[in-house]
Every structure is written in C-alpha cells, then in structure tokens.
Amino acid sequence: MPQASAITAPVAFTADELPTWQPDGIVWAMAQANGTVFAGGTFSAVRPPEGVAGAEREAVNFVALDAATGNPTSCKLAFTIGDGTATVRTLVVSKDKKTLYAGGYFGAVNGTPVSSLAAIDIASCTPKAAFHPGFPATVRGLAVTDDTLYAAGDFTTVEGQTRERFAAVDASSGALKPFVANVDEPGRAVEVTPDGKNVLLGGDFFTVNNANSHALAVVDAASGAVKKTYTNIPSNSVVKDISTDDTGFYTGHEGSGGGVFDGRIGLRLSDFTEKWRDRCLGATQFVLPYEGVLYSSSHAHDCSTELEFPDGKRNFLLAQPTNHEGAAPAPVDGFVRGPAKLGWHPTANDGLGEGIGPRVMAVAEKNDVKYMWVGGEFTLINGKAQQGLTRFASTGDVGAPTTPVASASSVKPGEVQVRWRTSYDADDSKLTYRIYRNGSATPAATVTASSLEWERPQASWNDTTVKAGQSYTYRVTATDAAGNTSALSATTSVTVPTSVQSYPNQVRTDGADLYWRYDDAVSPYTADSSVSGNRSGVQVNAPALKQSPGAVPGSTAMGFNGTSQQVHSDRRQSVGNTFTIETWFKTNTTRGGKLIGFGNNTTRSSGSNDRHIYMTNTGRLVFGVYNGSTRTVSTGLFETYNDNKWHHVVGTQGPGGITLYVDGQNKGSLNATSNSTYAGYWHAGGDNLSGWPTRPTSNFFAGQLDETAVYPTALTQAQVKNHFDLAKAPTDTVSTVKTTEDTYINQGAPSTAYGTATSLAVRGSGSLYQAYMRFDLPAAPAGQVLKSAALQFKTSTQASAGTADTVSVVPVTGNWSGASTSFNTKPALGATPLGTIAGVPEGSAVHNVELDTAAVTAVLGSSYSLGLTSNGTDPLWIWSSESTAAEGTPQLVLTFGAK
Incomplete structure (x- = not known):
C-alpha cells in the first residue's frame, strides 16, 4: 500500500472509505482501545457493508468492531430500558484501557441494572455490577482521569444530591464526589485539561455556580469552583463538543437563528483565552485534534467569513490546522479567523433523525495503521450507501484526481498559453500536472498547483517553443502524491497567429487580471486569458458556447438565457476602490439583466452585490457601486442598446469617482470614490439586483457576452476608446x-x-x-x-x-x-x-x-x-x-x- 506520506501533509488519512459494518439507526458515541472501536447510539442491529455477503446481527444500541477490518467483534452488549427508548450518547475509555464507560439513557446493560451510566470491563465485555451511580436523566458527555469520571447531561440530581447538569463520581466505585459545577441548562460536553487540574464544561447554560457564563466555562477539577467564564458566544449557540491536545482546547458549536455561531473555537490551555474562531455556518457536532490537525464533523454550508466557500452545498467532514502557521491574521469583527481548511474532504449526507450527518469521530490504531472512524446519522459516504459508521485509513490512497479541463490560446507569434481548471482530489490538495503537446507520450511541461473541492483555480503554462502559423494540440493530466493519475483532458487545439492579435493583446497589456474571451468548447470551464491572473470562471446552468460571430474578429461569444445562466469566478477575492470592468454584449431583451458585477456568493443570489453594469428593461445601461447607498451612472433616457448589435461597455472607479463608457464614449461620471468592503466573486450574465435603481424585471441577462475583462486600475478614456477601435481592426x-x-x-x-x-x-x-x-x-x-x-x-x-x-x-x-x-x-x-x-x-x-x-x-x-x-x-x-x-x-x- 502507498504510505501515509502520499497524502498532502499535514492530513493523516485518505478520504477513501473502507468497508465497515453499519447499524440500522444513529451512532451518537464512539471510543476506542487496543484496536477495537466501540460505537453507541440508537439502533437495534448491524449489517455488512453494501455488496458484502453476511447476515444481519442483533446490536442493541452498541457494537464493538475491529478497527482494521470494520467487522463486529465477539463483544456484545445490550443497552435497554423498561420505558421509552434507550440510547447510548457518550463513550469514554479509562487511561489504562481496561474500562469502557457509557452514558446515555438506559436502565440495564445485558440485564445488569444501571442508571444511565455504566462501566464495562473491556477484557471480558461485561458490565461492572458494583458501578451503578444513580443518574435519573440522560448523560450526554463523559471525561475520565485516573480516579474520577466527569459527566454532563440533563440531570439535576445524582444519588439524590443536587448536581445540576455536571457531576463527578469515583472512577472505580461510582461514589459521588464533592465536585459541584451547577448550571442552568443542559450540559453537553465535558473534558479534563491534560494537567488534570481543570475541567472544561460545554452546553446550553448561561450560568455556572451562579456566575454568568454562556455555553463554555472552566472550573476546578476537584471542587468545581469557577476558573474562567465566557460571555462572547452568541446566546442562540451552544457547545456540542470539547477536545484537547498538548497546547490547546477546541470547541464545536451549534445554534439557530440570526447571528448564530455554528463553528469552532481554538483556545489556549495556558490562560484559557481564545486563539482563533472559525465562524463557518453549519452545526459543528464534534472536534478531534490529531497530529496538529483539527478534524471536525458538521454540515458546514457557508464559510464566507473565513474567505472560503460561500453559502451552498453542505460539507460534512473538514480538517484544518490546530494553529495558524506563523503570525495569526489580524482580527476581523473582533475575531481571529480560523486556520484555512486542508485537503481532506470525504462526503456524506444529512441522513436520519435530525439530518445532521456525521456526529462523532475517533482515531484507532492496529497493525501500525491508523484509522479515522466516523459515526452519525448519514446514509451515504462518498456517494455510496453506508449508514451510521465509516472509516478511513492512514494508508492506501487509491482515489485519482478529477480530470482537468484544458484550454489553449495564442494572441501573438511564439507563444501559446495553456490553461486548465485545476483538478480535485479528496485527500491531496497539491497535485502535479503534466502537459502533453501534439499527442506525444512525453510531457512538454510539468506544473504543481494546489486546489480544494471549493477552490479550483486556473493553472497555466506558456509554451514558447511554438512557431507562427502552425497548429498545436494539448492535453493535461493530474497526479496525486500517491501516483494516482487522472484521465487525459479533452484535446484543446490552437493555431499560433503570424502577427499580434491587436485587441486581446491590448487587453493583456493594459493589465487585465481577469479576461474571459468565451472561446471555450467544454463546460463548465471559462478560461482566463489574462497574463497571470488565473481567475477562470465556472459556467452555471450551461450557457451556450461558441456563439459566432463574436464581438471581436476571430473570437466567439457565450449566450445566456436570461433566467438562470451565468458565469462566476472561481476564486474569492476582495476588490478595492480602484478597478475597471469591461464587456461586449448583444441583445434584444426587454427584461434587462446584469451583464457583469461583483457579489458575495456563487450559484446562490448574492446578499452583498455592487460594482456592476446592468441593463434596464428599456435597454439603458447602469453602472454602480454601493457605499452605504447605491451610487449609479446611467445612459440617457433615449440611449438604449437592446438593438441586437454588438456594443462595448466599461465602468471604472478611481480617485476621480465612477465613470460609464459605451462604445468608446463617456456617458457620465459621479464623485463616488468608495464601495462596499466584502470578499466575493465576479459574475457575468446574472446575479442579484435587488434594491438597485430602475431595477429590471430579470436579474439575468438574455443575450450574448464577449471579451469580459476586469482590471485592478481605472482605465483612461483613451484606453477605453482604443479598445473599442481595436475590436474593429482586421485580424488573421x-x-x-x-x-x-x-x-x-x-x-x-x-x-x-x-x-x-x-x-x-x-x-x-x-x-x-x-x-x-x-x-x-x-x-x-x-x-x-x-x-x-x-x-x-x-x-x-x-x-x-x-x-x-x-x-x-x-x-x-x-x-x-x-x-x-x-x-x-x-x-x-x-x-x-x-x-x-x-x-x-x-x-x-x-x-x-x-x-x-x-x-x-x-x-x-x-x-x-x-x-x-x-x-x-x-x-x-x-x-x-x-x-x-x-x-x-x-x-x-x-x-x-x-x-
């Protein structure tokens, strides 16, 4: 098998799921010891993985599995209750790996009476009858030291004594200890600091021993006396899990409503202060630090605050460093952003119950191979049927990257720009690309580039050995660190011109850092032809390709239906107060629509949006920015451009304000020198226009676009006029x-x-x-x-x-x-x-x-x-x-x- 080094460091596991027996319900809890993984939850049986022969076996809310094979062991425990539905909510193993503690809501284990908390002798797989402290309500979290077992849950008494939601018992006898940390709402998580001196509390609460502290607190391990309170977690968010490593502790949060915090916090063990806060939205259920990486289970769907993926699909399993490399970034909104996500991205689904997806994780080792186990409500893993349990190994990366989508163009003799949308590999973020020219079996070049599932920027290579007037073809492959190689991309061909193509060469010379020429032949990739911007686009809902004739001789255009089609850039960026946007368009629409603009989302409607040019229903053009209010310039009442002819439109902003140009002519300026500050994406063909003056019927443009460009400078009127004139110049x-x-x-x-x-x-x-x-x-x-x-x-x-x-x-x-x-x-x-x-x-x-x-x-x-x-x-x-x-x-x- 390929070794762990084949995975892009510091990720320690592949994203390739391994065959694992699966329950018929939900896994809430997980622990491991000596190569065995214990899973608890609400289920009645386990069955073999899909496609594997074998009979279903009874498993009453608990199953023990071999970490290396995924098969059930001989250990069989039934957690039951006389009235209601029994469930196992938390599992923890003693430091000596001899005892398994289980908490939840149950009255017996294999018939031995208990009260929602049990101790299991691992070697014999039998409950310890003498250990039966009385917890009259659900136990949701457990943590253990050499001599003490801490519990969190819904209870208000233990053994008839007041212990509100947190308690401690002797790890051997179950006798109640004097530890008192009473809170006013349920406790969901409990963890002991590595030095054994403090206990970390997490849950729904707002007070701890009458001190104000919401969702998180630090108390003395012996007495429960409050050591640290927290008041900066939103009131509609709770702590679902806490974990520690040698230097820090980490919290996972869930909430609902406006201003919710659903992400993760990294805190210092030295003084319990916050290191960073990852404000991704999507109910984090579990956090697991391992070898410098924080693995988490959630259904994260919006990481805009982290400058990562916008609101959209759910991402259930994520990894990120436990600490920032080097100096931490400056705070934003009072919080230091979390470390950027790493290239580990197995997929899951919402599944059963509350539709949360994965809920719990554990790392087990056997035969020198480490396994990341995941449990929860999911019924799919990596698109394949798999319920409640799955696992990933530290070896055996067999998944090849996706196939690159390649493009090639040439605007002057002696150079071909080969571009491709980077591939995606679920456990390798740094891939090696090989470019093959004219069908040769030997690559003409090798390029390394990084990508993530939600960020697949364009990579490029310039072939400077080509000859004018000759035609060349190119194909590209992607290879991960384990040597898994994608299929060859579709062939892209180009003929090197015998003289400089004046229009595209000038756009590049004038400094465009995004340049979509729409000559693409394959969806969904729109190549960026700028010199080094590599800001390619992603086509949404299949716009029409290769529309001819384009606005510029030798170029084709892209057609948009006016209802759902657009192109958005594939890299989140911030845009300052100096920029230029430019495009050619042709339409006869009477419903208007956005031609080009900036917004904070990709496929979903952008809540923040400006720096755009749009057409009104009557065919007038409007260019505007937002700096607390909409600031716009528009063409005259009778200056309309929905005449089904090609027109050139440019909007600039700089120290002199904003200016709109149409067909090389200045159509008006406004002293607006600022705009909104947010990170987002460029859009062509559509996006939100809510609240903008003379808003058209449609947010989406019906017509054709060509030669869309964005510049980090404000073009002069002479430059704009030159572009317009050059588009009419003859070309090869x-x-x-x-x-x-x-x-x-x-x-x-x-x-x-x-x-x-x-x-x-x-x-x-x-x-x-x-x-x-x-x-x-x-x-x-x-x-x-x-x-x-x-x-x-x-x-x-x-x-x-x-x-x-x-x-x-x-x-x-x-x-x-x-x-x-x-x-x-x-x-x-x-x-x-x-x-x-x-x-x-x-x-x-x-x-x-x-x-x-x-x-x-x-x-x-x-x-x-x-x-x-x-x-x-x-x-x-x-x-x-x-x-x-x-x-x-x-x-x-x-x-x-x-x-």
Whole structure:
C-alpha cells in the first residue's frame, strides 16, 4: 500500500472509505482501545457493508468492531430500558484501557441494572455490577482521569444530591464526589485539561455556580469552583463538543437563528483565552485534534467569513490546522479567523433523525495503521450507501484526481498559453500536472498547483517553443502524491497567429487580471486569458458556447438565457476602490439583466452585490457601486442598446469617482470614490439586483457576452476608446482543411491499392513507400492573403512509427485515386519540395511541416494534391483519414490576414 506520506501533509488519512459494518439507526458515541472501536447510539442491529455477503446481527444500541477490518467483534452488549427508548450518547475509555464507560439513557446493560451510566470491563465485555451511580436523566458527555469520571447531561440530581447538569463520581466505585459545577441548562460536553487540574464544561447554560457564563466555562477539577467564564458566544449557540491536545482546547458549536455561531473555537490551555474562531455556518457536532490537525464533523454550508466557500452545498467532514502557521491574521469583527481548511474532504449526507450527518469521530490504531472512524446519522459516504459508521485509513490512497479541463490560446507569434481548471482530489490538495503537446507520450511541461473541492483555480503554462502559423494540440493530466493519475483532458487545439492579435493583446497589456474571451468548447470551464491572473470562471446552468460571430474578429461569444445562466469566478477575492470592468454584449431583451458585477456568493443570489453594469428593461445601461447607498451612472433616457448589435461597455472607479463608457464614449461620471468592503466573486450574465435603481424585471441577462475583462486600475478614456477601435481592426483567420482522400503505394505489393488503409507510409529505398493526399483548398477571404501554410499529420501507434530520415512534401503532378492507385500506377511528383521535416521522433504525436506560402497561394480555390517522399530506409507511418485516432486525419492549416 502507498504510505501515509502520499497524502498532502499535514492530513493523516485518505478520504477513501473502507468497508465497515453499519447499524440500522444513529451512532451518537464512539471510543476506542487496543484496536477495537466501540460505537453507541440508537439502533437495534448491524449489517455488512453494501455488496458484502453476511447476515444481519442483533446490536442493541452498541457494537464493538475491529478497527482494521470494520467487522463486529465477539463483544456484545445490550443497552435497554423498561420505558421509552434507550440510547447510548457518550463513550469514554479509562487511561489504562481496561474500562469502557457509557452514558446515555438506559436502565440495564445485558440485564445488569444501571442508571444511565455504566462501566464495562473491556477484557471480558461485561458490565461492572458494583458501578451503578444513580443518574435519573440522560448523560450526554463523559471525561475520565485516573480516579474520577466527569459527566454532563440533563440531570439535576445524582444519588439524590443536587448536581445540576455536571457531576463527578469515583472512577472505580461510582461514589459521588464533592465536585459541584451547577448550571442552568443542559450540559453537553465535558473534558479534563491534560494537567488534570481543570475541567472544561460545554452546553446550553448561561450560568455556572451562579456566575454568568454562556455555553463554555472552566472550573476546578476537584471542587468545581469557577476558573474562567465566557460571555462572547452568541446566546442562540451552544457547545456540542470539547477536545484537547498538548497546547490547546477546541470547541464545536451549534445554534439557530440570526447571528448564530455554528463553528469552532481554538483556545489556549495556558490562560484559557481564545486563539482563533472559525465562524463557518453549519452545526459543528464534534472536534478531534490529531497530529496538529483539527478534524471536525458538521454540515458546514457557508464559510464566507473565513474567505472560503460561500453559502451552498453542505460539507460534512473538514480538517484544518490546530494553529495558524506563523503570525495569526489580524482580527476581523473582533475575531481571529480560523486556520484555512486542508485537503481532506470525504462526503456524506444529512441522513436520519435530525439530518445532521456525521456526529462523532475517533482515531484507532492496529497493525501500525491508523484509522479515522466516523459515526452519525448519514446514509451515504462518498456517494455510496453506508449508514451510521465509516472509516478511513492512514494508508492506501487509491482515489485519482478529477480530470482537468484544458484550454489553449495564442494572441501573438511564439507563444501559446495553456490553461486548465485545476483538478480535485479528496485527500491531496497539491497535485502535479503534466502537459502533453501534439499527442506525444512525453510531457512538454510539468506544473504543481494546489486546489480544494471549493477552490479550483486556473493553472497555466506558456509554451514558447511554438512557431507562427502552425497548429498545436494539448492535453493535461493530474497526479496525486500517491501516483494516482487522472484521465487525459479533452484535446484543446490552437493555431499560433503570424502577427499580434491587436485587441486581446491590448487587453493583456493594459493589465487585465481577469479576461474571459468565451472561446471555450467544454463546460463548465471559462478560461482566463489574462497574463497571470488565473481567475477562470465556472459556467452555471450551461450557457451556450461558441456563439459566432463574436464581438471581436476571430473570437466567439457565450449566450445566456436570461433566467438562470451565468458565469462566476472561481476564486474569492476582495476588490478595492480602484478597478475597471469591461464587456461586449448583444441583445434584444426587454427584461434587462446584469451583464457583469461583483457579489458575495456563487450559484446562490448574492446578499452583498455592487460594482456592476446592468441593463434596464428599456435597454439603458447602469453602472454602480454601493457605499452605504447605491451610487449609479446611467445612459440617457433615449440611449438604449437592446438593438441586437454588438456594443462595448466599461465602468471604472478611481480617485476621480465612477465613470460609464459605451462604445468608446463617456456617458457620465459621479464623485463616488468608495464601495462596499466584502470578499466575493465576479459574475457575468446574472446575479442579484435587488434594491438597485430602475431595477429590471430579470436579474439575468438574455443575450450574448464577449471579451469580459476586469482590471485592478481605472482605465483612461483613451484606453477605453482604443479598445473599442481595436475590436474593429482586421485580424488573421485560420482555416483547417482535412484531406478528402489519401492513400500510399508499396513497392513490395506493386499492384495493391491502399485507399482504405488506416495508416500511410513513407520510405525512400528498399521497398519504396510514398503517400498522397488531396485537399479542397478555399479561396482567400476578401481583402486577405495567405500568410502561412502547414501540413499537419500524426504518427501512428505502431512501433518505430517515427523516422530518422528527412521527409519532403511535394506537389503531385499526375493523376491518382485512393481506390485504384498502386505502385504500378503511381502518379508523377513535382521536383521542388514545398516543405521538409528533418526526422520525426518515435511515438504517436502530431507534427507540423511548414509549406511554401507562395506555392500554396497559387493553388488556392482548387483541388490540390500533396505527396510525402523520403530518400532513406527508415519508414514513417502516419494515420490516414480512415483512422479513428484522435487528431489523426492529415490536414492543412492555412492562416489568412490583411494584405
């Protein structure tokens, strides 16, 4: 098995679920000792994992399982009660690993009378009859030292004496101890500090021994005297769990209502003060520090305050460092943000009961392998049926990253920008990407990039070895640290221009750090063509791709339906008081909609939103920011732009305020030099417009968008006008012309025709091979001339398909056909080569041969044949038009441009 080092440190476990027996109800509690995991809850039986043979077994609210196999052990305990529903709510193991303590609501264990708290001898799997302190209500939390067992719950008396929600008993006899820490609402969690001197209390309470302290308190371990109170936890939030490590303690919170705190707090053991507060929303049920990482179970759905994922899908299992690396960030709203989430992200679901998902966690070890066990209400793990229990190991990472989505573009000779949306791997956040050019088996480049499930930024690589006028293809793979590799991305192709493309080059030169050209051919990725911004977009609800013609010659546009489609950036960011937004649009809508803007959410409607350009129902344009009130500039009453023509719109903000430009002209300014401060995402095609002046009927835009760009500066009027003018400038056009017919001849079989063969051969001596190809060439577009021409072919997959010899491309001057031409009837060839390639490397890959531009110009608009010949003995084998190989058909790449 791959070792733990294959997982991106400091995460210690894979996200690959292991086969585990599962209960028919809910797991509330978990503990472990000596390679055995104990799970308690509300259930009546356990059954094998899905797809594994075996009969269901009785398991009354408790099961013991082998940590390494996930199978039940011989230990069988039944927790029952005469009236009501018995349940096990908490489990803890003594320091010597000999006794298991169980709390909950039950009256007997295997028939032995108890009162909601029991001690189990682990070796014999039997309840200790002499240990039966009287707890008349549910016990929800337990913590144990060498001689004392602390309990939290709903009780108000123990053994007939007042102990309100927290109590301590002798760990051996169960005798009540003098510890008194009375609280006014239920206790849910209890933990002892590592030095044994203090007890940490968590729950719903507002007072401890009559001192004001909500949800959390620190008391003396012997007496219960209050040591530390807390008043900064919202009143509608409670503590569900507390855990400790050598340097700190950690709390998990749940709440409801406005201003709720659902996240985690890290606190110091030295003085019990707060280190950080993670304010993600989504009911944290359990916190488990392990080797410097805090693992947590929750249903976190909104981590906007942590600058992570916005409100949306639920994330049930998370990991983050227990401490900030280096200096902690400055407080925000009075709280230091929690350490950023790590790349460990198994998935679950809400499941049964309260629909909380995972509720409890434990780390067990057996045979030098460590296992993270998780219990709760879930019924799915990683999309597969699995109820109540699951586990993950420290070894055996077998999950490959998702397949990258790649794109390539070129705006000037000598450079191709290869971009891809980074992949996602549930337990590896740092992945290695390999870029393959022209079908080669050897990567042209290797790039390392980090990503998380909710943050998959664009990565890119510039290929500076390309030649003008030639066409190239690229594919990308992702590999994790264990060596698991994704499939190859879909092929993306690009032709390098023979001259600089003026419009996109100027956008890049003027400093755009987001530039969506909408030339993408695959959903849901929208590539960023800026120089180094890597702020790609995510398409929502499948906008229409490759809409032609675009606003700029040579570019395509994206179509939006006006009801649900948009593109949002995939990286949360903050935007200052100086910026420019720019886009081209075409529409005939009478319902308006947002063209481009900034908001604090992605797929859900943004509560905070401004820095946007939108269209009213009548076709007027509005640009605005929010700085306590909406500040907008709009076009005139009769200046409308829903005429189904391409228009250019730009909004800027800087020290001089905000300005709106349309089609290169200044349409008005306003002295608004500030805007809202929040982190968010750029949107194109739609987002919330609630509360904005002349709000349109629709938040979403119906029409086409092209060339959307964002700049960290305020463009000048001259720059804006230049962009508008450059969009009308002529640009190169590229035509790819595939063979209409091809064949080859073989001197060794002089009468055989190979017109239906899937490959073509070239060899000069020995048994002579020559290949022939026919193309229907287009005429040059009006006002343009041929600037470059290249023949492109792909070597086949057979051994030694490449050649060490020079291969020449020559005109075919005689007649031939695929159906009848053989060596005996081969056509005549021209003497002057149109181009040559000096050796073709072994391995199946695409190759380009530059052709004589003047010679090809002379035959434009006609049917034209080319032959491949060589003088050596090393044969070249390439795919023919009959091959089904990707990128296999021979083709001409023709670039036309202005005279």
